[in-house]
Amino acid sequence: MTDRWKGNNALFYWLVMFKTIYIWKGMGLSFQRFRNWSMDCPFYCSLRRAGESCADAQDTGCGTKLCNRVLEMTGPGDRFSALTDFLLTSIFGSMSLNSLAIEDILGPNGLLARSLQAFEFRPSQLEMAFLIEQSIQKEIPAIVEAGTGTGKTFGYLVPLMLSGKKAVISTGTKNLQEQIYFRDLRLLQEATGQNIDAMMMKGRKNYVCLHRYHQHVSQRSLLEEEQGKTRQMLNDWLQKTEFADRSELAWLPDDDPLWDSISSTSEQCLGADCLYLEACYLSTLRNRAARSKIIIVNHHLFFADLKVKKGGFGEIIPRFQVAVFDEAHNMEDIATAYMGESLSTSQLLELIGDLEREIKDLPDSDSAKIRRELDIMRAAVQQVIRVFDDQDGKGRLDPDQFLRISEHPARQIRRRLQLIKGNETLRDSDNAILHSLVSRAEELDLLLEKILSSKDPNWLNWYEKRKRTLVLHASPLDISERINELLYKKVRTVIFTSATLSTNGNFHYIRSRLGIPGNALEGIYPSHFDFGTQTLMYIPKDLPIPNDPDFGSAVAERILDILKRSKGRALVLFTSYQNLNLVWEILKAKAEYNIYRQGDAPRSVVLDAFRKDVHSVLLATGSFWQGVDVPGETLSCLIIDKLPFDSPGEPLVSARIDAIRDRGGNPFMEYQVPSAIISLKQGLGRLIRNSDDMGILSVLDTRLLMSRYGKLFLNSLPQMPITYVLADIDNFFEKLKGET
Numbered sequence: 001m002t003d004r005w006k007g008n009n010a011l012f013y014w015l016v017m018f019k020t021i022y023i024w025k026g027m028g029l030s031f032q033r034f035r036n037w038s039m040d041c042p043f044y045c046s047l048r049r050a051g052e053s054c055a056d057a058q059d060t061g062c063g064t065k066l067c068n069r070v071l072e073m074t075g076p077g078d079r080f081s082a083l084t085d086f087l088l089t090s091i092f093g094s095m096s097l098n099s100l101a102i103e104d105i106l107g108p109n110g111l112l113a114r115s116l117q118a119f120e121f122r123p124s125q126l127e128m129a130f131l132i133e134q135s136i137q138k139e140i141p142a143i144v145e146a147g148t149g150t151g152k153t154f155g156y157l158v159p160l161m162l163s164g165k166k167a168v169i170s171t172g173t174k175n176l177q178e179q180i181y182f183r184d185l186r187l188l189q190e191a192t193g194q195n196i197d198a199m200m201m202k203g204r205k206n207y208v209c210l211h212r213y214h215q216h217v218s219q220r221s222l223l224e225e226e227q228g229k230t231r232q233m234l235n236d237w238l239q240k241t242e243f244a245d246r247s248e249l250a251w252l253p254d255d256d257p258l259w260d261s262i263s264s265t266s267e268q269c270l271g272a273d274c275l276y277l278e279a280c281y282l283s284t285l286r287n288r289a290a291r292s293k294i295i296i297v298n299h300h301l302f303f304a305d306l307k308v309k310k311g312g313f314g315e316i317i318p319r320f321q322v323a324v325f326d327e328a329h330n331m332e333d334i335a336t337a338y339m340g341e342s343l344s345t346s347q348l349l350e351l352i353g354d355l356e357r358e359i360k361d362l363p364d365s366d367s368a369k370i371r372r373e374l375d376i377m378r379a380a381v382q383q384v385i386r387v388f389d390d391q392d393g394k395g396r397l398d399p400d401q402f403l404r405i406s407e408h409p410a411r412q413i414r415r416r417l418q419l420i421k422g423n424e425t426l427r428d429s430d431n432a433i434l435h436s437l438v439s440r441a442e443e444l445d446l447l448l449e450k451i452l453s454s455k456d457p458n459w460l461n462w463y464e465k466r467k468r469t470l471v472l473h474a475s476p477l478d479i480s481e482r483i484n485e486l487l488y489k490k491v492r493t494v495i496f497t498s499a500t501l502s503t504n505g506n507f508h509y510i511r512s513r514l515g516i517p518g519n520a521l522e523g524i525y526p527s528h529f530d531f532g533t534q535t536l537m538y539i540p541k542d543l544p545i546p547n548d549p550d551f552g553s554a555v556a557e558r559i560l561d562i563l564k565r566s567k568g569r570a571l572v573l574f575t576s577y578q579n580l581n582l583v584w585e586i587l588k589a590k591a592e593y594n595i596y597r598q599g600d601a602p603r604s605v606v607l608d609a610f611r612k613d614v615h616s617v618l619l620a621t622g623s624f625w626q627g628v629d630v631p632g633e634t635l636s637c638l639i640i641d642k643l644p645f646d647s648p649g650e651p652l653v654s655a656r657i658d659a660i661r662d663r664g665g666n667p668f669m670e671y672q673v674p675s676a677i678i679s680l681k682q683g684l685g686r687l688i689r690n691s692d693d694m695g696i697l698s699v700l701d702t703r704l705l706m707s708r709y710g711k712l713f714l715n716s717l718p719q720m721p722i723t724y725v726l727a728d729i730d731n732f733f734e735k736l737k738g739e740t
């Protein structure tokens with residue numbers, strides 16, 4: 001290294017420092033404060049308010065404190081240059097963004113209007129963006145309902161981007177996650193000319209674990225000729241890929257069990273003991289996320305990570321300042337799943353299998369002893385499964401089942417897990433994998449204890465049968481307190497948005513279910529579409545009510561009447577498979593159009609066939625109430641068989657109903673009606689997907705007109721004309737024909 005080079009380098013760093021001080025001073029920050037920062041981390045603190053101490057700062061050993069976030073993203077060798085890069089991007093990047101305001105991007109003559117041909121100025125989108133901006137600036141939560149066509153994602157992306165804060169966006173579906181990352185952010189970037197540092201993260205299972213991969217390929221089966229080819233392809237891919245994301249492997253069939261053997265799981269991660277830690281894709285992903293301003297995840301990953309954050313180990317989402325939950329209407333169910341405890345028999349059987357494989361190298365007497373204990377444990381696991389032999393699906397754990405599990409087999413399982421935990425040969429071994437298996441045994445023992453000892457009346461013990469696996473759950477009936485502890489107390493700006501969050505014009509329901517802080521800002525922005533002219537709602541007055549035994553056949557006949565008028569082109573949504581199948585039997589014998597049924601092929605295949613076959617009919621339930629996007633003529637008619645109340649057969653639903661009743665509330669009005677309203681609004685969202693769509697909404701449930709709660713449903717839907725006579729459907733389509 002020449003003296004001249006050293007001199008140039010030093011000059012460059014001095015220039016950077018002077019420029020930095022100058023800009024910070026220009027930003028209203030005192031020189032004195034900067035001097036203080038020189039002893040502390042200048043980066044993370046620059047994002048905080050003056051005078052706050054930073055819990056995330058770590059002593060570097062030389063009297064300087066640096067933020068964990070910065071330490072995470074810089075290796076020991078390149079720390080200074082990485083810090084300089086970080087500094088320059090933060091300051092110069094945010095300077096140019098600071099010169100822009102929301103209207104400059106979303107306004108009628110804004111950057112998006114100029115760069116996007118299809119952009120339509122939407123005042124409600126602008127209003128929504130101002131509300132989000134306020135929430136971010138004041139660090140208070142916000143609840144925003146933005147009806148279909150409002151342009152909701154730009155409504156929060158723009159203020160988020162302008163704020164320069166580190167944010168996590170969590171979506172309910174993978175489709176929306178991909179749409180934001182691959183489409184919306186790219187459009188925003190092109191329109192503003194700014195580089196938006198964003199990344200998308202999926203659940204751990206979507207990435208290769210190098211430790212598991214090497215374990216797998218070392219097995220003989222993969223060395224055999226056919227699998228040898230697969231191994232070579234995988235190996236070639238792993239040399240090139242950045243994060244080893246499953247979606248890059250188009251050649252690997254969806255159901256290939258290979259992926260399960262090589263993908264990452266938090267249970268099997270060796271953490272600091274891993275031989276491949278330096279090259280680990282999960283670590284690369286995490287480091288990349290630490291440097292990104294916007295991270296797009298889904299609710300499953302968000303809450304799984306929130307749970308491990310509590311334990312302080314294994315998290316992959318870095319700390320953030322703002323959380324935006326899009327599709328927040330389905331947050332409660334997902335959050336409940338992660339805030340409770342679950343243990344499956346396959347977790348126990350996998351541990352047994354992994355231990356049997358790893359103890360092979362131990363002295364014979366030790367391995368034989370452990371193997372005997374594992375055999376007893378396997379038999380006890382099978383005994384637990386047999387307790388539910390006569391049961392289907394899921395249900396609450398009754399006292400008899402509880403006793404039959406906890407008396408004998410659970411005790412046997414726990415005893416073996418504790419023996420593994422205390423086994424000195426395993427603990428003293430040099431094998432890191434054996435150590436991680438001992439830790440897993442300890443965790444599973446704790447989990448089983450928690451599930452079986454849960455006596456809290458606000459928790460529910462229930463089971464679920466999935467093929468040959470049995471899952472035992474202990475779930476909180478109300479997540480508001482836990483979510484407050486884990487999230488709202490730690491992140492001040494939490495934004496909830498969806499096209500369907502309000503019921504009867506207010507947010508009481510979503511506020512109470514998610515325990516949203518009382519000071520949250522609120523905004524309801526109606527759909528951009530004109531439901532008054534684009535739709536007609538048909539509600540028959542002459543059908544039997546849903547619990548009448550003739551309801552199913554009467555509904556099938558009425559659907560046939562409607563299909564004649566709509567010429568097929570219909571999506572029919574049911575609340576149960578039972579009704580779906582009954583109507584399917586009748587329709588397939590009598591209907592003149594192709595009828596597709598959910599479950600006859602994978603979701604995407606069924607949807608594709610329906611989309612391409614304009615006059616066809618699709619019968620569906622469950623997940624098809626949300627996320628189906630079929631714009632145009634193919635979906636000119638949406639038929640709903642009955643109001644979508646959650647099934648009281650769902651263990652959590654019935655337990656929540658009981659809990660509300662026990663505390664003197666009215667579960668029907670507080671919980672069941674609002675939840676069904678949100679589902680109905682979701683269903684309706686399938687009909688009108690753009691400004692040119694026209695269509696009929698038929699709800700074949702007379703309770704909408706006859707019951708006292710019916711008007712709450714009607715008040716919650718967009719304003720649209722209602723008819724009770726079939727002939728008006730003809731008129732609607734005739735008029736449409738005349739206009740086109």
Ligand code: SF4
Pocket residue numbers: 208209210211212264265268269270271274275276277280281282283
């Ligand atoms: S650190 Fe964990 S995820 Fe990464 S390679 Fe090792 S075991 Fe796999």
